[in-house]
Amino acid sequence: MVSAVAAANETAALGALDRLLAATHDEMDKVNALILKRAESHVEMVPQLARYLIEAGGKRLRPMLTVAAAMVFGEATGAQTNYAAAVEFMHNATLLHDDVVDESDLRRGRPAARIIWGNQASVLVGDYLLGQAFLMMVETGELDALGVLAKAATVIAEGEVFQLSKAGDLAATPADYNQVIHAKTATLFQAAAEVGAMAGGADDAGRTALRDYGLELGLAFQLVDDVLDYRGESGAMGKNTGDDLREGKMTLPVILTLADANPAEREIITASLGKVDATDAALSQIVAIMNRHNALGRTVEEAHEHVRRARAALAPLPESEMKTILSDIAEFYVSRAY
Amino acid sequence: MVSAVAAANETAALGALDRLLAATHDEMDKVNALILKRAESHVEMVPQLARYLIEAGGKRLRPMLTVAAAMVFGEATGAQTNYAAAVEFMHNATLLHDDVVDESDLRRGRPAARIIWGNQASVLVGDYLLGQAFLMMVETGELDALGVLAKAATVIAEGEVFQLSKAGDLAATPADYNQVIHAKTATLFQAAAEVGAMAGGADDAGRTALRDYGLELGLAFQLVDDVLDYRGESGAMGKNTGDDLREGKMTLPVILTLADANPAEREIITASLGKVDATDAALSQIVAIMNRHNALGRTVEEAHEHVRRARAALAPLPESEMKTILSDIAEFYVSRAY
Numbered sequence: 001m002v003s004a005v006a007a008a009n010e011t012a013a014l015g016a017l018d019r020l021l022a023a024t025h026d027e028m029d030k031v032n033a034l035i036l037k038r039a040e041s042h043v044e045m046v047p048q049l050a051r052y053l054i055e056a057g058g059k060r061l062r063p064m065l066t067v068a069a070a071m072v073f074g075e076a077t078g079a080q081t082n083y084a085a086a087v088e089f090m091h092n093a094t095l096l097h098d099d100v101v102d103e104s105d106l107r108r109g110r111p112a113a114r115i116i117w118g119n120q121a122s123v124l125v126g127d128y129l130l131g132q133a134f135l136m137m138v139e140t141g142e143l144d145a146l147g148v149l150a151k152a153a154t155v156i157a158e159g160e161v162f163q164l165s166k167a168g169d170l171a172a173t174p175a176d177y178n179q180v181i182h183a184k185t186a187t188l189f190q191a192a193a194e195v196g197a198m199a200g201g202a203d204d205a206g207r208t209a210l211r212d213y214g215l216e217l218g219l220a221f222q223l224v225d226d227v228l229d230y231r232g233e234s235g236a237m238g239k240n241t242g243d244d245l246r247e248g249k250m251t252l253p254v255i256l257t258l259a260d261a262n263p264a265e266r267e268i269i270t271a272s273l274g275k276v277d278a279t280d281a282a283l284s285q286i287v288a289i290m291n292r293h294n295a296l297g298r299t300v301e302e303a304h305e306h307v308r309r310a311r312a313a314l315a316p317l318p319e320s321e322m323k324t325i326l327s328d329i330a331e332f333y334v335s336r337a338y
Numbered sequence: 339m340v341s342a343v344a345a346a347n348e349t350a351a352l353g354a355l356d357r358l359l360a361a362t363h364d365e366m367d368k369v370n371a372l373i374l375k376r377a378e379s380h381v382e383m384v385p386q387l388a389r390y391l392i393e394a395g396g397k398r399l400r401p402m403l404t405v406a407a408a409m410v411f412g413e414a415t416g417a418q419t420n421y422a423a424a425v426e427f428m429h430n431a432t433l434l435h436d437d438v439v440d441e442s443d444l445r446r447g448r449p450a451a452r453i454i455w456g457n458q459a460s461v462l463v464g465d466y467l468l469g470q471a472f473l474m475m476v477e478t479g480e481l482d483a484l485g486v487l488a489k490a491a492t493v494i495a496e497g498e499v500f501q502l503s504k505a506g507d508l509a510a511t512p513a514d515y516n517q518v519i520h521a522k523t524a525t526l527f528q529a530a531a532e533v534g535a536m537a538g539g540a541d542d543a544g545r546t547a548l549r550d551y552g553l554e555l556g557l558a559f560q561l562v563d564d565v566l567d568y569r570g571e572s573g574a575m576g577k578n579t580g581d582d583l584r585e586g587k588m589t590l591p592v593i594l595t596l597a598d599a600n601p602a603e604r605e606i607i608t609a610s611l612g613k614v615d616a617t618d619a620a621l622s623q624i625v626a627i628m629n630r631h632n633a634l635g636r637t638v639e640e641a642h643e644h645v646r647r648a649r650a651a652l653a654p655l656p657e658s659e660m661k662t663i664l665s666d667i668a669e670f671y672v673s674r675a676y
Contacts, residue, residue, distance in 0.1 A: 043500040097465060101458040120439040123461055124498045127435060130465070131491030134472050138485040146484070147476040153469030160462045162381040 016328035020064060023325055027067040027080065028060065034085040035063075038132050049117050049125045053092055056110055062192045063088040065217070069196025069210045072322045079140040080199035086149060087192045089133035094156060094188075096126035101160065102247055103276075145195040152191035159183020168248035168274040170258060177252050181222040182215075189218025209313050216310035217330050223303035224336055226251040227296050230287050242283040248274025252302065256295040257286075265289045303334045354666035358402060361663055365405040365418065366398065372423040373401075376470050387455050387463045391430055394448055400530045401426040403555070407534025407548045410660045417478040418537035424487060425530045427471035432494060432526075434464035439498065440585055441614075483533040490529035497521020506586035506612040508596060515590050519560040520553075527556025547651050554648035555668050561641035562674050564589035565634050568625050580621040586612025590640065594633040595624075603627045641672045 021028075039050035063084035070080035098104070099112040100119045106112060114122040130153065137146040163180045166172045193214025197207045229244040230253055244251050254273070258266060269286055272278035290296050310330040317323050359366075377388040401422035408418035436442070437450040438457045444450060452460040468491065475484040501518045504510045531552025535545045567582040568591055582589050592611070596604060607624055610616035628634050648668040655661050 041496055041499075043496045043503065045499050045503050046496060093465075097461050101461055119457075120502055121499060123435050123439055124495050124502065127431075127464075127468070128492055128495035128499065130468060131488060131493075131495055134488040135485070135492060138481060138488050141481060143476060143479060143481055143484075146481075147473070150469060150472040150476050154466055154473060155469075157462050157466035157469055158379055158381045158384060161379075161383050161459060161466065164458055164462065165381065165383050 016332040019325050024067045030081045031084040065192045066196035069193045070200035073200030073202045082136045082140045083195040086133040086136045089129040093126040093129040096122045145198050148191050152187045155183050155187045166250050172250035185222040186215050186218030190214040212313035213310050216306045220303040220306035227299050246276050246278050252299045253295045257290045257293050260293040354670040357663050362402050362405045368419045369401050369422040403530045404534035407531045408538035411538030411540045420474045420478045421533040424471040424474045427467040431464040431467040434460045483536050486529050490525050493521050493525045504588050510588035523560040524553050524556030528552040550651035551648050554644045558641040558644035565637050584614050590637045591633045595628045598631040
């Protein structure tokens with residue numbers, strides 16, 4: 001049963017992305033121009049590969065978060081353009097390396113860069129983008145913000161290694177999963193929002209508010225992503241449904257299901273977990289088991305909890321149009337799960 | 339015929355490494371302690387892999403260069419410890435990614451990390467080390483030095499991509515080769531020496547002197563390395579002789595040889611270039627062809643030219659023990675080629 005408050009939230013959520021896009025449009029034009037400029041190189045393969053990925057229609061959610069966070073405080077210093085582009089470069093570097101690590105074939109609905117240019121170039125261009133990200137941060141002259149992103153880079157890499165070490169581990173717990181998504185996803189959302197707030201001239205309380213908001217938004221985002229990996233369609237998602245299962249990723253839906261499964265169900269899941277050749281029929285059967293234990297539903301509920309916390313983090317800030325948009329956008333990203 | 343000056347240089351060179359090790363010993367103890375500390379992580383696989391590589395007996399030449407450069411100016415601010423550790427982390431990150439890119443089996447005389455922990459972990463731990471490098475730089479609060487290393491990170495990655503794009507390209511020129519080694523090797527030597535000078539309180543002229551010295555030293559170092567890949571023994575080198583040939587790397591020895599080779603010789607080289615299964619017999623035959631055209635000798639001569647320039651770069655600085663050591667050490671590294 002959907003409460004009246006929840007229904008109102010959902011209606012607000014539906015328009016939130018449009019409002020965010022409109023409100024950040026001019027600032028994002030600057031960010032996008034900088035991104036294209038800084039993907040240039042006299043070594044031909046670098047911009048070819050970088051632009052292929054960058055122009056593939058990613059939603060630019062993370063840099064938009066940086067820009068929006070700066071605008072909440074209304075005194076954007078101009079540094080947000082570099083910060084936002086650096087955040088997007090860090091994100092794209094991670095995607096390039098992830099696709100190599102996960103041996104993914106698809107990214108944003110097209111063949112992954114590594115399929116076209118190879119794993120080697122993907123690793124190296126990822127390194128290039130990471131270097132450029134730091135260079136853009138250096139150019140702003142703000143050591144504090146640079147420290148936030150440098151720290152994020154280490155935490156993200158650690159989280160990816162931790163995830164790798166837990167692949168196919170049937171003993172993985174919800175706490176392990178939280179540690180993984182906190183590090184590999186939420187940390188960059190957190191950093192993106194925090195450096196945005198810094199560029200906006202936020203005081204310590206404002207910086208903390210945006211930092212907490214970004215973290216919770218990132219957690220909700222990843223939870224929904226992990227639901228969609230079992231519920232989505234590859235066309236719409238730009239990645240293959242069931243990838244997580246085939247890669248042996250211990251996401252919350254599979255952890256919750258294994259905890260409640262009877263021996264026969266467990267057998268069906270473990271027979272496909274981490275098997276690249278698991279069939280779509282097996283996947284359907286596993287999704288049915290997940291639904292029997294409401295594992296996808298409970299994962300969405302967990303995402304909702306983080307959305308509530310994200311909104312609560314913003315509550316102490318003075319009312320503004322951007323604050324409302326950020327509050328609504330958190331709801332919007334969870335609405336993707338339906 | 340060896341001139342009297344060259345003979346004297348060579349004698350000085352022989353003791354240079356011992357003198358450098360002794361002169362930097364106390365400072366390097368601090369650097370090594372920091373390196374071990376910063377390779378820690380609560381994610382077990384990170385320190386396991388990082389320490390495996392870091393403790394494998396690398397010569398720590400680059401961080402030693404940073405420390406030595408600071409000592410030339412005698413007013414080391416303390417920042418050299420972080421700078422040196424950051425330089426070593428950047429280097430190790432590059433090695434991890436290179437071994438994945440080159441599909442290398444050996445590194446520093448032992449199985450490459452990727453053989454033990456896999457390509458995936460090697461990519462991710464490389465990212466972690468790169469993040470830690472920037473974090474250590476941030477902690478010094480010196481934006482200028484950070485900029486030098488961030489710029490170096492992008493140039494190194496670009497150079498690696500350029501090298502990749504030239505693999506097996508029979509039309510590669512000595513200019514292409516210079517561009518590759520300038521970017522992928524000499525840039526980090528240059529940055530290592532420059533940030534060292536900065537930590538030592540060098541003025542602009544001093545900073546430029548060390549920067550130029552590092553660049554020329556790095557070029558000489560790579561030229562010798564590329565000779566040793568055809569002349570060395572895998573036991574001594576810690577990598578397999580002939581790797582460059584099998585990977586299709588267009589290094590100066592092969593570029594010079596192809597330029598002068600007759601059709602029959604050319605045929606022999608191209609039959610093995612870029613072939614992972616090229617036999618040792620084919621390699622011996624190719625080395626014989628190289629020697630017929632004095633390609634290895636001419637490459638060593640090119641290295642000598644860079645050593646001369648490295649020494650010339652230091653000339654304007656006031657005399658000091660460390661200046662003499664740095665001047666001699668350049669000679670020492672070329673002496674490896676014999």
